[in-house]
Amino acid sequence: MPEGPSIVFLKNKLQRFKGQTVSEASGYSEMDKSAIDHIKIMDIETYGKNLFFVFKDFFVGVHLGLFGSMLVNKRKKVNASFALHFPHSEINFYVAKTHLYQGKPSDHFNFKTDILKKEYDGEFVLKSIREDHTEEMIGDVLLDQKLFTGVGNIIRIESLYRAKIHPDSLVKDIPEKKLVYLIETVVNYAYEFLDFLKNDEVKEKALIYEKKICPKDKTELIAEEMGKVHRKTYVCPKCQKLYS
DNA sequence: TCCAATGTTTCGCC
DNA sequence: GGGCGAAACATTGG
Numbered sequence: 001m002p003e004g005p006s007i008v009f010l011k012n013k014l015q016r017f018k019g020q021t022v023s024e025a026s027g028y029s030e031m032d033k034s035a036i037d038h039i040k041i042m043d044i045e046t047y048g049k050n051l052f053f054v055f056k057d058f059f060v061g062v063h064l065g066l067f068g069s070m071l072v073n074k075r076k077k078v079n080a081s082f083a084l085h086f087p088h089s090e091i092n093f094y095v096a097k098t099h100l101y102q103g104k105p106s107d108h109f110n111f112k113t114d115i116l117k118k119e120y121d122g123e124f125v126l127k128s129i130r131e132d133h134t135e136e137m138i139g140d141v142l143l144d145q146k147l148f149t150g151v152g153n154i155i156r157i158e159s160l161y162r163a164k165i166h167p168d169s170l171v172k173d174i175p176e177k178k179l180v181y182l183i184e185t186v187v188n189y190a191y192e193f194l195d196f197l198k199n200d201e202v203k204e205k206a207l208i209y210e211k212k213i214c215p216k217d218k219t220e221l222i223a224e225e226m227g228k229v230h231r232k233t234y235v236c237p238k239c240q241k242l243y244s
Numbered sequence: 245t246c247c248a249a250t251g252t253t254t255c256g257c258c
Numbered sequence: 259g260g261g262c263g264a265a266a267c268a269t270t271g272g
Contacts, residue, residue, distance in 0.1 A: 001249080005250095055255095066250070067254095067268095068267095143251095203250095209250090210249095233250095
């Protein structure tokens with residue numbers, strides 16, 4: 001179950017499939033799979049919460065949504081929504097949405113906003129939110145995949161706590177230095193998240209996500225939906241400042 | 245058994 | 259058209 005780092009984690013597991021030739025694609029997803037037939041996987045990439053299988057003239061995007069999962073050389077009882085078969089192995093996706101794109105990923109997506117890509121450009125993100133999203137709450141902005149590609153609810157909550165910013169603060173009210181620090185924190189935490197995945201300890205290493213009290217001063221946390229995004233948000237009312 | 249959840253799209257209704 | 263809310267999704271874990 002996926003935020004950006006979980007997808008990178010999956011991509012890393014699939015490295016040996018680069019250069020391999022797909023013998024068949026299957027699954028109940030509506031995407032036309034007829035072009036994926038005895039062709040070579042040129043590359044496997046990510047963009048935020050999307051996993052891409054790159055072929056010569058097109059690529060396939062896989063999105064796991066909230067319930068999706070991937071198995072290599074194993075199957076669940078239910079049918080896969082998408083699967084790639086090889087002579088001696090297979091990759092199966094469950095409850096995944098797929099989309100076939102012409103061209104290459106960089107034709108369609110701006111890598112500067114992807115928190116886990118080499119091309120990530122924090123200054124570009126800062127500029128974008130200070131130009132066009134000043135009236136929005138930072139808690140909402142963080143989930144905007146066009147601005148913070150790959151950020152999910154856990155990264156959002158944990159980053160705001162670490163940066164000591166209340167999610168209901170409007171972008172225009174947050175000092176620039178604080179925004180810069182938040183943007184750095186998001187990226188640093190995303191890499192920590194990726195590391196935690198190796199030992200399946202994302203939740204136990206979280207500071208306030210799904211917790212009751214602030215680890216710093218034992219203040220009772222607030223846990224409710226905030227902003228426009230209907231997602232449960234955890235906040236320490238003492239540590240996190242509401243800028244206004 | 246029930247409920248919520250690391251997500252996004254679609255649909256119906258103003 | 260836009261904005262908003264609810265539903266949907268071959269799920270899963272507490």
